[in-house]
Amino acid sequence: MKKLINRPGDYVDQALDGLVAAHPAMIRTGTAGRVIARAEGARKGKVGVVSGGGFGHLPLFCGYVGQGLLDACSVGNVFEGPNVQSCIDAIKAADGGAGVLKLFGNYGGDRMNFEMASEMLDFEGIETTTVLGTDDIASAAPEEAQKRRGVAGILYAYKIAGAIAERGAALAEVTEVTARANARVRTIGVALAPCQVPGAERPTFTLPEGEIELGMGIHGEPGIWRTQMMPADQLADEMLNRLLADLPADAGGKVSVLVNSLGATPVEELFILYRRVRERLDQEGLQIVQPMIGPYVTSMEMAGASISLFHLDEQLEDLLRDPADCPFWSVRR
Amino acid sequence: MKKLINRPGDYVDQALDGLVAAHPAMIRTGTAGRVIARAEGARKGKVGVVSGGGFGHLPLFCGYVGQGLLDACSVGNVFEGPNVQSCIDAIKAADGGAGVLKLFGNYGGDRMNFEMASEMLDFEGIETTTVLGTDDIASAAPEEAQKRRGVAGILYAYKIAGAIAERGAALAEVTEVTARANARVRTIGVALAPCQVPGAERPTFTLPEGEIELGMGIHGEPGIWRTQMMPADQLADEMLNRLLADLPADAGGKVSVLVNSLGATPVEELFILYRRVRERLDQEGLQIVQPMIGPYVTSMEMAGASISLFHLDEQLEDLLRDPADCPFWSVRR
Amino acid sequence: MITPQTLQDATARAHDAMAVLEQELNQADAVLGDGDTGGMLARVIGGMAALDLSQEDDLGAAFAALARAALANTGSSLGTLMATALTSMAKATKGTPSAEWSDLSPMLADARDAMLKRGGASLGDKTVLDGLDAVATALNGVETPAAAGAQARAAADQALATFRDLPCKVGRARMFADKSIGIDDPGMLAFAKLVAALAA
Amino acid sequence: MITPQTLQDATARAHDAMAVLEQELNQADAVLGDGDTGGMLARVIGGMAALDLSQEDDLGAAFAALARAALANTGSSLGTLMATALTSMAKATKGTPSAEWSDLSPMLADARDAMLKRGGASLGDKTVLDGLDAVATALNGVETPAAAGAQARAAADQALATFRDLPCKVGRARMFADKSIGIDDPGMLAFAKLVAALAA
Ligand SMILES: Nc1ncnc2c1ncn2[C@@H]1O[C@H](COP(=O)(O)OP(=O)(O)O)[C@@H](O)[C@H]1O
Ligand SMILES: Nc1ncnc2c1ncn2[C@@H]1O[C@H](COP(=O)(O)OP(=O)(O)O)[C@@H](O)[C@H]1O
Ligand SMILES: [Mg+2]
Numbered sequence A, B: 001m002k003k004l005i006n007r008p009g010d011y012v013d014q015a016l017d018g019l020v021a022a023h024p025a026m027i028r029t030g031t032a033g034r035v036i037a038r039a040e041g042a043r044k045g046k047v048g049v050v051s052g053g054g055f056g057h058l059p060l061f062c063g064y065v066g067q068g069l070l071d072a073c074s075v076g077n078v079f080e081g082p083n084v085q086s087c088i089d090a091i092k093a094a095d096g097g098a099g100v101l102k103l104f105g106n107y108g109g110d111r112m113n114f115e116m117a118s119e120m121l122d123f124e125g126i127e128t129t130t131v132l133g134t135d136d137i138a139s140a141a142p143e144e145a146q147k148r149r150g151v152a153g154i155l156y157a158y159k160i161a162g163a164i165a166e167r168g169a170a171l172a173e174v175t176e177v178t179a180r181a182n183a184r185v186r187t188i189g190v191a192l193a194p195c196q197v198p199g200a201e202r203p204t205f206t207l208p209e210g211e212i213e214l215g216m217g218i219h220g221e222p223g224i225w226r227t228q229m230m231p232a233d234q235l236a237d238e239m240l241n242r243l244l245a246d247l248p249a250d251a252g253g254k255v256s257v258l259v260n261s262l263g264a265t266p267v268e269e270l271f272i273l274y275r276r277v278r279e280r281l282d283q284e285g286l287q288i289v290q291p292m293i294g295p296y297v298t299s300m301e302m303a304g305a306s307i308s309l310f311h312l313d314e315q316l317e318d319l320l321r322d323p324a325d326c327p328f329w330s331v332r333r
Numbered sequence C, D: 001m002i003t004p005q006t007l008q009d010a011t012a013r014a015h016d017a018m019a020v021l022e023q024e025l026n027q028a029d030a031v032l033g034d035g036d037t038g039g040m041l042a043r044v045i046g047g048m049a050a051l052d053l054s055q056e057d058d059l060g061a062a063f064a065a066l067a068r069a070a071l072a073n074t075g076s077s078l079g080t081l082m083a084t085a086l087t088s089m090a091k092a093t094k095g096t097p098s099a100e101w102s103d104l105s106p107m108l109a110d111a112r113d114a115m116l117k118r119g120g121a122s123l124g125d126k127t128v129l130d131g132l133d134a135v136a137t138a139l140n141g142v143e144t145p146a147a148a149g150a151q152a153r154a155a156a157d158q159a160l161a162t163f164r165d166l167p168c169k170v171g172r173a174r175m176f177a178d179k180s181i182g183i184d185d186p187g188m189l190a191f192a193k194l195v196a197a198l199a200a
C-alpha cells in the first residue's frame, strides 16, 4: 500500500503537526506532544470533556476538539491507546476547576491508562468521571452491552457531553446524560478492504475478492461473519435489521443516523446507503434528525462503512442541536 | 474493486437521492433530475452562479450548492459532462433575473453542452457569462494557460463567485472577479492508485507497485511523469517547486492552500503533506490564509492528493473570508 | 434511398457492434484520455437503438430524434459532437421522407462543418472529424448503398492510417502530443469501426 | 543475584529476540485481535533496552525505569500491564541493590496480582496472566539462575499447551470465544517466547 508519509515512526507526530498548523483553534501540548487541546484553554467553571485513543481514525479522536465538543484529547500510536502521561496531560488541559469527564472507547489499554491517570490526578484534586463508548453491537450480546467496544457512535456521545457541559451542567449531570446518550447509540460496520499500519509488512487483514465482513472492528478485529458482496440496498437492510433488533428500552420515534466511511469508501457510496437507510427508517415510522454522512471515524484507508443509530429523547435531541464547531463537524442552531 | 452500490446504471441517481435526502437545503430538479439546486430557490436580483460536471468527484461539483457558493449545478454521468438539457435546467434554476455565471472545468464536453444551453436560453432572455476552471498546471504550459483543464482549484473560484454575487455585484463584475480568481489558482496532483468506474471491467489506469504519477488528471488522464514512490516531504517539495515556478504576474505575499485527497488517501497523510507545505511557504515568505485540508475534490476511491495555491489580492482575500455554507464547506466571519 | 428505416437498421447494427467494441474503445481512450469512449458510445447508441422510427415518415424528424437521444444520454465531447452532426442532418432533411445516397456526401460535409464550429477543433487535429472529412469526400457522387459502404469504409480506414503517426492536437490527448504519435485517436477509431460495422 | 545489570542483560536479550518474534506475534494477534502485539512489544522492549542501567545501584529504581520506559512507549493493554508488573517489582525492591533468585517467585506473584487488579481479568481467562501465574508458582524455592530459567521455560510452555484448547475470556478475543479454541493467546505466546529467549 502506497502512503504519503515520511518515516513510519514519525507518522503520528507529523500528522499532528499538520493538524494544528492547519487549525489554529487547536494546539499540541502534553509532555510528549500527544495531547490536542483547545487553543483558548479550559474555561473556568465549565466541566471539561476529554477523550483519547489510538491514531489512524481521523477525524476521531482528536479532530473533535472544539467548541461544544471535546476540550482535550490524548493521542496514542496507530491503533493503540494513549499512554498514561498523555492521559494525565489531557485531563489537566481540560480542567477548568469543575471536574473532567473522560469519554473514550471501551478498549483495555485505553481504560487502564485513563484509570492510572485518574489515580495520579486524585492527589492533585482533579475530580474525574468516566463514560465508555460501547456502541458496537457486533462486539457483545445485548445482555453484555457494557462489554461492547466503542466505534463511530462515540461521536454522538461527544456531541451530547460537549453540549451539556457548555450549558454549564455539573460533572455528575454531564456524566449521567452522556452515559444515557452512549446507551442509546448502536453501530454496526462492514469492511470491504483492509488498511495497513505504517511500517507494517502487510495489511491488517485480508478479504478474498468478492467477500465482505460484517461487524468488523475499526482496527481490523474480526467481525461477526463473512459473506459474499451484495447490493448496497440489501447490505443496508441487513445492517439495519441488526440495529433495529437491538433497541434501547425506551427508544422513541426519533433517531439521528450516522452513515460513516471507514476511509477509502467514497461519499457517493455512503449516499447510496443512506438513501436506503432513510427509506427503511421511514417505513419503520422513525423520524431522522440531523443525519451525518461522511468520513467521520476512519481506519486510515480501510474500505467499508458503518451505520449508527442514535435513539433520541427530548433532552438528547435538544442537546444534539446545540451549536458545536470543530474543523470536521459543525452544528448551528 | 468492491463498491457499495446497486446497479451501476443507478449509481448517479441513487447517490443524488441520498445527497438531497441528507441535506434538505438542496433539491434535485431538472428534466432528468440531474440538477442540484438550492431548496430556497433563486434569489431575485442576485446574479446566479452555476456549475456542472461529471459525477464521481463529490463533494465536487454539486456538493457545493449552498449559500455564498453555487446556486445550481448540472450533473453528468460518471466522469462525463452534464448533458445540454441539464445545463439548461441548472441555469434556469439559478436565474434570479440578474444573469447567470457559468463556472465549470475546462473540458470539451462540458464546454459544448453549456454553450449549447446558453444559445437556447438566449431566446428566453437569460443572460449568461462563462468562466472556465483552468488550474491544473500539468495540463498545458504557462503560455497556454487558457487550455489547462480544471481540477481541485475550481473550489476557490466557486467561493469567490458565490461571495461577490451574494454581495450584490452585477453579472459583469461577478464574471470579471471570478475570472481573476481562477487565473490566480494553481494546482498539481499526484496519483497513487486508480479508481474504477461502476460497471467498468477494470480500473481507470494501472500504476506498478512503488510508482506514482505526477500531474495525473482527476479522471485518470495520464500525468507528466511517473516516478518512484518518495517520502511525503520530498513529494511536497517537488509539487511546490512546480507550483511556485508558475506564479501569476502580480502574485502577492498571501495564499490560500488546498491540500486535497483524491479519495482513498486518508486525511492523516494530507496533514503530513500540509506540514511540509506550510514549512516551505513560510520559508518563501508566503502567508497562508484559510487553509483547507481534506477530501474536497475526489475521483471516487482513487488514492492520491493535490495541492492548490490560490494567490490572493486584497479583494480576493476579503471575498474568501465571506460567510459560506454548504454540507461540505462552511466559512464564518 | 435513405429513409427512417435505414436509420433504424443502422442504429441496430451499430448497437450490435458496440457489444464487442465497447471495451476496445475504452482501452484506446485510456491510453491518453479518460477511458470512457466505448462506454459512452454504447450508452448513446443504445439510446438511439431503443427508438422506434418505423412510424416516422419525416427523415428530418428521424435524425432529430436520434440527435435528442444522443444529447439525453451523454455530455461527453464525442457524444455531443455526434448530436451536433445529427442535428445538422436533421435540418438538411427536414420535411422530406427520404434522401438519395448521393445526398449523403454534402450532408456529411455540412455535419463536419457544424462539428468543427461546435468543438473548436480544426481538420488535421487528429480527431473523429478527420475520419468524417475523409468519408464525406470519398462519398462524393456515390449513388448506391453498396458503393457508399465500400467507399466509406476504405476512406475511414485510410484516414486512421494517415493520422496514426501524427500528433493529437485537441482534447485530452493534446497534452501528450508526442506520446500520441503512433496511437489511434479513439474518436477516429470508433468512427472507422462503426463505419465498418454499418458497411458489412 | 538479581542486580540492575541482570535487568540490563535481560532487556538486551529480549530486544534481540524481538527481531524474529515481532511479525510472528503480530500474526498471532491478527487472528482474533488487532495484530499489533509484536509491533508494540518491539517498541516497548526497544525503549527498555535503550536505557543505561549500568550506573544504577538501586534495583527498585532500575525496575521503575523499565516501567516508565514501557509506559512512555505504549498505551496498549499488554504494554500497560507489563508496566504494572514492573512497578510492582520496583516497589518490592526499592532501596536494595539486588534480590535473590529465590525472591523472584513472590515478586512475580505480587506482579500478577497487581496486573489482575489493573486489567480486571481473572486467572483462567487465557491471558498473559495465566502464563505468569504458572511461572510464579514454578519458581517457588528455586535459587539459581539456571534452574530459574529451566523451570520458567517449562512452566510457560506448559501453560500455553494447557490453555490452547480453552476459550479466551477477555480482551478483543473474548467476542470469538469459540473461534479462540485451539489458538494461542498472543500475550501468553509472547510471554512464553520471551521467557525462552531469556532462559536460553
Ligand atoms: N473539440 C473536439 N473536436 C472534435 N473532436 C473531438 C473534440 N474533442 C474530442 N473529440 C473527439 O472525441 C474523442 C473523445 O471522445 P470521448 O472519450 O467520448 O470524450 P471525452 O474526452 O469527453 O471523454 C476524441 O478521440 C476525439 O476524436
Ligand atoms: N484485561 C487484561 N488482563 C490481562 N491480560 C490482558 C488483558 N487485556 C489484554 N491482555 C493480554 O494482552 C494481549 C493483547 O496484547 P496487545 O495486542 O498488545 O493489546 P491490544 O488488545 O491493546 O491490542 C492478550 O493476548 C492478553 O494476553
Ligand atoms: Mg492494539
Ligand SMILES: [Mg+2]
Pocket: B079, B080, B081, C034, C036, C076
Ligand atoms: Mg470523458
Ligand SMILES: [Mg+2]
Pocket: C029, C033, C034, C035, C036, C037
Ligand atoms: Mg474520453
Ligand SMILES: [Mg+2]
Pocket: D029, D033, D034, D035, D036, D037
Ligand atoms: Mg493487539
